[in-house]
Amino acid sequence: MTDKPRISIVAPLYNERESFNPLIQRLNTLMDSLPYPVEVVLVDDGSRDNTADLIRLTALTDSRYHGVLLARNFGHQTAVTAGMAAARGTEAVLIIDGDLQDPPELLTDFYEHIKNGYDVVYAVRRKRKENVFKRFAYSTFYRILKNISYVDIPLDSGDFSMVSRRVIDLMNQMPEESRFLRGMRSWIGFTQIGVSYERSERVAGTPKYSFRMLRQLAYNGIFNFSEFPVKFIIRTGALVTGIALVYLLQTLFKKFMFGTVPQGFTALLFVIVLFSGIQLVALGIIGEYVLRIFFQVKGRPLFVVKEEIVEQRTVNREQRTTISEQ
Numbered sequence: 001m002t003d004k005p006r007i008s009i010v011a012p013l014y015n016e017r018e019s020f021n022p023l024i025q026r027l028n029t030l031m032d033s034l035p036y037p038v039e040v041v042l043v044d045d046g047s048r049d050n051t052a053d054l055i056r057l058t059a060l061t062d063s064r065y066h067g068v069l070l071a072r073n074f075g076h077q078t079a080v081t082a083g084m085a086a087a088r089g090t091e092a093v094l095i096i097d098g099d100l101q102d103p104p105e106l107l108t109d110f111y112e113h114i115k116n117g118y119d120v121v122y123a124v125r126r127k128r129k130e131n132v133f134k135r136f137a138y139s140t141f142y143r144i145l146k147n148i149s150y151v152d153i154p155l156d157s158g159d160f161s162m163v164s165r166r167v168i169d170l171m172n173q174m175p176e177e178s179r180f181l182r183g184m185r186s187w188i189g190f191t192q193i194g195v196s197y198e199r200s201e202r203v204a205g206t207p208k209y210s211f212r213m214l215r216q217l218a219y220n221g222i223f224n225f226s227e228f229p230v231k232f233i234i235r236t237g238a239l240v241t242g243i244a245l246v247y248l249l250q251t252l253f254k255k256f257m258f259g260t261v262p263q264g265f266t267a268l269l270f271v272i273v274l275f276s277g278i279q280l281v282a283l284g285i286i287g288e289y290v291l292r293i294f295f296q297v298k299g300r301p302l303f304v305v306k307e308e309i310v311e312q313r314t315v316n317r318e319q320r321t322t323i324s325e326q
Contacts (some may be wrong), residue, residue, distance in 0.1 A: 026105075092111060
């Protein structure tokens with residue numbers, strides 16, 4: 001590739017051997033049809049199969065492909081971050097998943113919005129082809145986050161999006177360790193627009209997001225982009241204090257008016273268990289914040305690049321281990 005790419009396509013991959021060839025075929029067809037130069041940044045997130053070898057071979061034989069091989073599995077959001085840090089697109093970056101659930105052919109529609117002055121074009125999932133439980137969980141989470149977040153995060157929008165060069169540069173300057181990219185994208189602001197699409201099934205292989213990973217992603221969204229957990233503690237404490245005050249007034253009234261006070265081990269046990277549970281929940285929420293602060297202040301790199309292939313050549317980027325060092 002002699003000209004600088006106008007658009008970069010970032011695709012994180014983890015154990016995607018089965019879907020790799022269909023992905024490359026679709027991307028080749030797309031790039032062949034475009035009148036301007038495009039690069040594809042394939043990020044291997046510490047795959048255990050031969051995905052890294054496939055990326056290396058593709059990047060060494062086709063200059064349009066840019067390979068980034070991470071030293072270990074850092075997680076999907078960090079792998080996307082590594083791709084964004086390596087992207088050289090002068091005008092925009094398209095973020096997709098490597099399983100082709102997000103159609104890369106929407107690049108042309110997204111780019112039209114970018115040329116019309118929008119800085120972020122995010123995809124809105126009109127329909128998902130996943131099991132009922134997962135669809136319900138996603139829908140519920142997005143609506144809860146929408147209601148509690150201090151940032152306007154669009155409903156049913158994931159990481160599939162095209163963002164302008166200036167937004168990418170700003171996101172690359174954000175060093176937060178627990179990353180929730182769709183929230184970061186919304187927080188930056190500028191002009192944004194949603195485009196509806198129907199999400200396809202995986203072309204091959206199995207989903208790589210486990211329940212634990214999805215839960216962690218949800219935690220990142222809630223704790224990083226809302227004040228709800230802290231306010232929950234405050235409001236629960238105020239509610240319990242109010243209930244205790246009412247109960248105290250009732251007890252004093254009975255004592256002075258009728259000479260009796262409530263008795264019974266069951267009531268005492270209930271109160272002890274209730275207050276203990278509330279205290280443990282409060283400590284857990286505070287501990288979650290402390291843990292995030294602990295990881296953040298360490299100042300460790302967000303990711304480590306083991307190997308990078310650009311323009312069909314392996315590039316020594318050992319010094320570029322954080323997005324802030326570019």
